[in-house]
Amino acid sequence: MGLTLPGGGVSGRTGGMFGVDSPTFLTTKLDFVVNWSRRSSLWPMPFGTACCAIEMMAAFATDFDLSRFGMERMSFSPRQADVLICAGRVPYKLAPVLRRIWDQMPQPKWCVSMGACASTGGVFDVYSMVQGIDTIVPVDVYVPGCPPRPEGLIYGLMMIQEKIRQESLTRHYDLRAEDPARVAMPRASDAEVVGLTGPFGNSTHQDQLTDGGEVLARDPDDLIP
Amino acid sequence: MSEKPSGLDAIDEGPVPSDAAGPAPAGTPADKDSHPSVSALFARFGAAVLHHEVSAGDEHVVHVEPSRNVEVLGWLRDDPEQRYDLLRDVTAVDYGEGRPLQVVYVLWSIPHRRALRVKCLLALDALSIESVVPLWNAANWLEREVYDLFGVTFRGHPDLRRILMPPDYAEGHPLRKDFPLRGRFSRAEQTRRALAQDVERFYTQHDIEIGREPQQVTLAPPEPGDARGSAT
Numbered sequence: 465m466g467l468t469l470p471g472g473g474v475s476g477r478t479g480g481m482f483g484v485d486s487p488t489f490l491t492t493k494l495d496f497v498v499n500w501s502r503r504s505s506l507w508p509m510p511f512g513t514a515c516c517a518i519e520m521m522a523a524f525a526t527d528f529d530l531s532r533f534g535m536e537r538m539s540f541s542p543r544q545a546d547v548l549i550c551a552g553r554v555p556y557k558l559a560p561v562l563r564r565i566w567d568q569m570p571q572p573k574w575c576v577s578m579g580a581c582a583s584t585g586g587v588f589d590v591y592s593m594v595q596g597i598d599t600i601v602p603v604d605v606y607v608p609g610c611p612p613r614p615e616g617l618i619y620g621l622m623m624i625q626e627k628i629r630q631e632s633l634t635r636h637y638d639l640r641a642e643d644p645a646r647v648a649m650p651r652a653s654d655a656e657v658v659g660l661t662g663p664f665g666n667s668t669h670q671d672q673l674t675d676g677g678e679v680l681a682r683d684p685d686d687l688i689p
Numbered sequence: 690m691s692e693k694p695s696g697l698d699a700i701d702e703g704p705v706p707s708d709a710a711g712p713a714p715a716g717t718p719a720d721k722d723s724h725p726s727v728s729a730l731f732a733r734f735g736a737a738v739l740h741h742e743v744s745a746g747d748e749h750v751v752h753v754e755p756s757r758n759v760e761v762l763g764w765l766r767d768d769p770e771q772r773y774d775l776l777r778d779v780t781a782v783d784y785g786e787g788r789p790l791q792v793v794y795v796l797w798s799i800p801h802r803r804a805l806r807v808k809c810l811l812a813l814d815a816l817s818i819e820s821v822v823p824l825w826n827a828a829n830w831l832e833r834e835v836y837d838l839f840g841v842t843f844r845g846h847p848d849l850r851r852i853l854m855p856p857d858y859a860e861g862h863p864l865r866k867d868f869p870l871r872g873r874f875s876r877a878e879q880t881r882r883a884l885a886q887d888v889e890r891f892y893t894q895h896d897i898e899i900g901r902e903p904q905q906v907t908l909a910p911p912e913p914g915d916a917r918g919s920a921t
Contacts, residue, residue, distance in 0.1 A: 559880070589870075591863050
């Protein structure tokens with residue numbers, strides 16, 4: 465895969481694009497060109513809410529310099545962004561904001577969940593905190609760490625690039641179609657939310673209700689008093 | 690045996706007062722003459738001042754009758770010998786097990802460089818106290834926070850509504866000791882409710898703007914010996 469020179473270029477001589485005798489055109493696959501341009505110019509939408517955002521800023525700054533990967537520009541407008549980087553914990557009060565930003569981003573778009581809190585709720589297994597943003601938006605790459613080092617974020621974004629490299633326009637609809645009816649709705653079903661957010665570790669002794677796959681109905685009578 | 694309330698009724702019900710629980714953790718009782726404002730409070734208000742203690746070394750705490758909080762705090766602010774013109778914090782403590790909930794006012798006197806804490810104990814079935822916003826505008830958001838997280842109603846507050854939790858939060862008041870740590874609803878219900886919120890309704894320009902009302906400042910006239918007064 466990649467760029468192919470028809471007829472083979474002659475190297476070691478100057479002139480033309482790849483040498484004097486080389487053709488002035490080249491052939492390649494459309495998928496390759498599209499994916500190459502997409503993965504080389506990802507514009508991140510930084511959704512930094514906590515200490516992970518400090519490491520994210522370090523990754524953008526000179527020492528680590530994410531612009532080497534084509535991410536020159538933070539896109540603070542979701543309408544021009546390609547990658548949502550959710551760095552930090554997301555409380556339930558912020559959940560509709562995160563979902564709306566995701567809905568506003570045009571396809572194709574990807575999502576990185578950076579750090580323990582964004583991925584699982586982390587140590588904040590409490591009443592106010594979203595237990596993993598994958599209940600709200602679809603996540604492509606989870607970067608573990610508390611917070612992850614900039615290298616970790618860079619590696620996560622390179623995994624996004626690798627994922628883009630393997631995409632194909634023939635499957636564009638399967639990969640990219642969105643149901644307008646699902647706008648501002650949770651990504652996960654009720655059963656999935658319960659499965660993703662069940663108590664673990666020290667939080668098993670807390671008197672909330674999620675056991676097994678049981679899902680509470682919306683009827684207030686079914687709430688645990 | 691009466692039937693235990695369930696569902697949203699139980700949320701409104703809140704914790705039940707108890708006589709069985711021991712006293713809440715407290716500081717060491719102190720001599721009232723060790724702090725000039727405390728001795729003056731005892732001399733002026735007598736029965737309204739219930740208790741005086743010292744905690745964390747030199748933090749003087751005075752327990753005051755909740756029904757007279759505005760009277761006592763207003764005097765502390767305006768009396769020339771006291772002049773507690775800075776309200777550092779209004780907060781609350783729930784020690785659990787049915788003990789009364791404590792509303793705490795943390796005061797600082799800029800002219801006299803003196804600190805004082807005033808506590809009012811509220812029974813759990815009567816969580817209501819007079820607002821001190823007429824005395825200090827700083828109390829506005831602080832009292833909203835106490836209302837949001839503990840459910841204390843501040844009578845006379847100009848704008849008593851939730852400040853930290855979402856405006857339509859239905860699970861109760863999260864910092865109460867009877868509140869389960871992970872909330873009352875299932876995670877699925879919480880997620881659904883969170884995403885059903887209308888963000889544009891509560892992130893309005895009205896809420897985001899700070900300082901749209903100029904603060905009303907009323908200061909006592911400077912005294913002859915006051916360094917701040919003589920400097921001007």
